[in-house]
Amino acid sequence: MRIGFLGAGRIGAFHAEALLATPGVSDLLIADTDTARATELADRIGSRAAESVDAVFAAGIDAVVIATATASHADLIVRAARAGLPAYCEKPIALDLAGTVRALREVETAGTLLQMGFQRRFDAGYRTAREAVRDGRLGRLHTIRALTSDPAPPPAAYLPLSGGLFRDCLVHDFDAVRWLTGREVVEVFATGTSGGAAFFREAGDVDTAAALLTLDDGTLVTATATRYNGAGYDVRMELAGERDQLVVGLDARTPFTSAEPGGPAAPAHPWGGFLERFAPAYRAELAAFVEAAGGAAPNPCSGEEALHALLAAEACELSRAEHRPVRIAEFGERIAELG
Numbered sequence: 001m002r003i004g005f006l007g008a009g010r011i012g013a014f015h016a017e018a019l020l021a022t023p024g025v026s027d028l029l030i031a032d033t034d035t036a037r038a039t040e041l042a043d044r045i046g047s048r049a050a051e052s053v054d055a056v057f058a059a060g061i062d063a064v065v066i067a068t069a070t071a072s073h074a075d076l077i078v079r080a081a082r083a084g085l086p087a088y089c090e091k092p093i094a095l096d097l098a099g100t101v102r103a104l105r106e107v108e109t110a111g112t113l114l115q116m117g118f119q120r121r122f123d124a125g126y127r128t129a130r131e132a133v134r135d136g137r138l139g140r141l142h143t144i145r146a147l148t149s150d151p152a153p154p155p156a157a158y159l160p161l162s163g164g165l166f167r168d169c170l171v172h173d174f175d176a177v178r179w180l181t182g183r184e185v186v187e188v189f190a191t192g193t194s195g196g197a198a199f200f201r202e203a204g205d206v207d208t209a210a211a212l213l214t215l216d217d218g219t220l221v222t223a224t225a226t227r228y229n230g231a232g233y234d235v236r237m238e239l240a241g242e243r244d245q246l247v248v249g250l251d252a253r254t255p256f257t258s259a260e261p262g263g264p265a266a267p268a269h270p271w272g273g274f275l276e277r278f279a280p281a282y283r284a285e286l287a288a289f290v291e292a293a294g295g296a297a298p299n300p301c302s303g304e305e306a307l308h309a310l311l312a313a314e315a316c317e318l319s320r321a322e323h324r325p326v327r328i329a330e331f332g333e334r335i336a337e338l339g
Helices: 010-020 035-045 053-057 070-082 097-110 124-134 156-162 165-181 198-202 279-293 303-322 328-338
Strands: 002-006 027-031 063-066 087-090 114-117 141-149 185-193 208-215 220-226 234-241 245-248
Touching: 002 010, 002 053, 010 027, 010 035, 010 063, 010 279, 027 035, 027 053, 063 070, 063 279, 070 087, 070 097, 070 114, 070 156, 087 279, 097 303, 097 328, 114 279, 114 303, 124 165, 124 234, 124 245, 141 165, 156 198, 165 185, 165 208, 165 220, 165 234, 165 303, 185 303, 185 328, 208 303, 303 328
Parallel strands: 002 027, 002 063, 063 087, 087 114, 141 220
Antiparallel strands: 141 234, 185 208, 208 220, 234 245
């Protein structure tokens, strides 16, 4: 399989190297708005660079991987669909509902494959938890506590392009909750604060957020996130049922210190970031795309799945802005109008 690879930034470089080592991939053709960066990456991993995105699409490729800046995702998804090419795209499809729905309708019309990048679906801990929930080992699930905590803020220039903390960060938790439980989010109540750097407030964003989600079976979910977790990168999910409890992300590198006498001390090497923490999941996700693009396996995370996660994030932003609970159903008419 010859893959057109778009985007040579931090996550793009990781994905490109992982893809080139994936069975079934014979060649990568890499393009980036910074042609020097694309050339440097291609030379480093033993691949080829293209002069432009146009050159990639004209090269007779078999599939497309999109790891570019968020603002370009929707247009590139549409272009891949119209070219009849299966595509993998890092989340989100777009920063707004209109762009998301437009891209999804193009994919639907073309009948092509679009796999979205929600790597937690491929993490060993999340997969074990999903099996436990689906098998009934925890009993009736009544409470989920999810958190995503970054050790330090992203660059100021990134924030206006990110979509905000709910769409950029907690959207992973929203997708994981749906995928793990098989239930839908029906209502959210969210808030956030921005006591850190001024550039959060200037971007209309928050650096710390919390949301209460209600699932369609009554399960309650708390989801929190922050850009200022100085202890390290912390992603966990606690699932409490009538029979048992299970924790995802609790290991020797989880960045916390017990306050109890004799409790565990802070880890010597806490997780430093998402690429380190989820490296095996990213590799498994890309291998799954190669299989799905080749017709050997089903799509593990469609664009419609990404839309559901985005709707939860959109509802949280609306809830934060209007200081009220927001039901996901409020977006139904708007989607119908866009579609």
